[in-house]
Amino acid sequence: MQQINVGIIGTGWCGGIRANTCAGSPLVKELHVAEINEDRLKEIVAETKPNSSTTDYMKIIENDSLDTIIISATPETTHYPMAKAALLAGKHVFLEKPLALTLEEADELIQIQKEKNLKFAIGYSQRFNHKFAYAKKSLMEKTIGEPVCVLVSRHLTRGLGKKISGRIKLSPAAMEATHDLDFVLWLMEPAKPVQVYSQAVDGAMKSVTGSADAQWIMVTMDNGVILNIGAGWTMPPGHPNYSATWIELTGTDGMLVIDDTHRDVIFNTMDNGIRLPMSTMPGESVGHVFAGPMHNETLHWIEAVAFDRPEMCSAEKARRVMEIYMAADVSAELNEAVKLPLVETPLSAVASA
Numbered sequence: 051m052q053q054i055n056v057g058i059i060g061t062g063w064c065g066g067i068r069a070n071t072c073a074g075s076p077l078v079k080e081l082h083v084a085e086i087n088e089d090r091l092k093e094i095v096a097e098t099k100p101n102s103s104t105t106d107y108m109k110i111i112e113n114d115s116l117d118t119i120i121i122s123a124t125p126e127t128t129h130y131p132m133a134k135a136a137l138l139a140g141k142h143v144f145l146e147k148p149l150a151l152t153l154e155e156a157d158e159l160i161q162i163q164k165e166k167n168l169k170f171a172i173g174y175s176q177r178f179n180h181k182f183a184y185a186k187k188s189l190m191e192k193t194i195g196e197p198v199c200v201l202v203s204r205h206l207t208r209g210l211g212k213k214i215s216g217r218i219k220l221s222p223a224a225m226e227a228t229h230d231l232d233f234v235l236w237l238m239e240p241a242k243p244v245q246v247y248s249q250a251v252d253g254a255m256k257s258v259t260g261s262a263d264a265q266w267i268m269v270t271m272d273n274g275v276i277l278n279i280g281a282g283w284t285m286p287p288g289h290p291n292y293s294a295t296w297i298e299l300t301g302t303d304g305m306l307v308i309d310d311t312h313r314d315v316i317f318n319t320m321d322n323g324i325r326l327p328m329s330t331m332p333g334e335s336v337g338h339v340f341a342g343p344m345h346n347e348t349l350h351w352i353e354a355v356a357f358d359r360p361e362m363c364s365a366e367k368a369r370r371v372m373e374i375y376m377a378a379d380v381s382a383e384l385n386e387a388v389k390l391p392l393v394e395t396p397l398s399a400v401a402s403a
């Protein structure tokens with residue numbers, strides 16, 4: 051068996067799931083972790099018993115024994131410098147979305163990856179949600195005929211929206227609809243997006259983090275298919291980090307409706323009222339199983355590196371998603387449709403951290 055050595059930078063929510071998955075995989079020989087929050091570092095060391103732990107991520111980058119580095123740090127300004135350093139050090143890189151903050155940064159990272167012949171994947175974990183995978187299968191097998199239009203509506207709790215939009219000025223399109231843009235572009239391959247129109251709306255979050263409450267994006271594909279993708283982060287609590295998604299995929303011979311609103315398990319107590327467990331985007335451990343996509347996505351990455359298989363979502367594909375959400379932010383600000391490819395990204399809203 052071909053075992054690999056893995057380094058993880060940032061072991062918060064997502065990095066913690068990835069570290070636990072690596073620690074349980076027989077394909078991982080050594081696990082090394084970096085985390086600047088010392089309390090969190092202690093917790094993850096106790097959970098995963100890594101071969102080394104540090105608060106200095108450069109020790110991971112400089113560790114010659116590592117085959118791959120998983121980057122799960124926040125804020126998102128850390129992604130580009132960490133990924134650049136890891137790629138330059140010759141490591142296969144798995145990076146949480148977003149790939150970078152500008153298209154120029156993304157292009158530079160992809161250039162380094164190609165020059166060094168490395169794998170470089172971006173964490174669009176919803177591709178590992180079995181319902182989303184079923185949609186892809188339906189499209190590939192043409193069981194609903196040719197696609198006509200797609201609707202995806204995603205909402206997060208206000209608490210999670212505050213966490214995300216409080217740490218960086220990126221829009222609901224860049225931070226949430228990004229998952230669904232990736233998913234739907236994957237469904238539609240090989241069709242390409244040609245035009246983007248978007249509107250964002252202010253509400254409860256404006257006074258809290260300065261961000262919009264929700265953003266809707268209409269994308270026209272080169273085969274005429276229309277995508278309608280909306281994302282917001284102002285739902286009341288239903289569970290910590292609750293996420294609800296509704297999908298309608300219309301084809302020439304049928305329709306697929308996917309309810310991923312996580313209202314199938316209802317937990318009700320005198321203390322807290324109704325809660326909806328197992329309802330976060332990455333998922334959570336439930337005894338001997340993991341409910342959600344991030345565990346399987348991490349296993350896929352470990353196997354891609356160990357067996358030299360293609361990564362599910364390459365950085366090049368993630369760049370395509372970036373271009374659309376940046377075009378959406380431009381469109382929402384200018385109140386007009388934006389043609390692709392996007393030549394300029396002049397707005398402070400899409401470029402500043």
Ligand SMILES: NC(=O)c1ccc[n+]([C@@H]2O[C@H](COP(=O)([O-])OP(=O)(O)OC[C@H]3O[C@@H](n4cnc5c(N)ncnc54)[C@H](O)[C@@H]3O)[C@@H](O)[C@H]2O)c1
Binds near residue numbers: 065086147174331
């Ligand atoms: N795919 C998904 O479903 C999904 C879900 C949530 C978040 N995300 C993405 O994953 C990333 C991580 O999100 P999260 O919710 O886990 O964030 P988090 O804030 O819970 O964790 C990030 C961790 O990085 C650590 N960190 C920061 N700087 C560091 C450094 N220099 N060296 C080492 N550690 C450092 C922080 O201390 C923190 O523990 C985000 O960029 C986000 O966009 C993806």
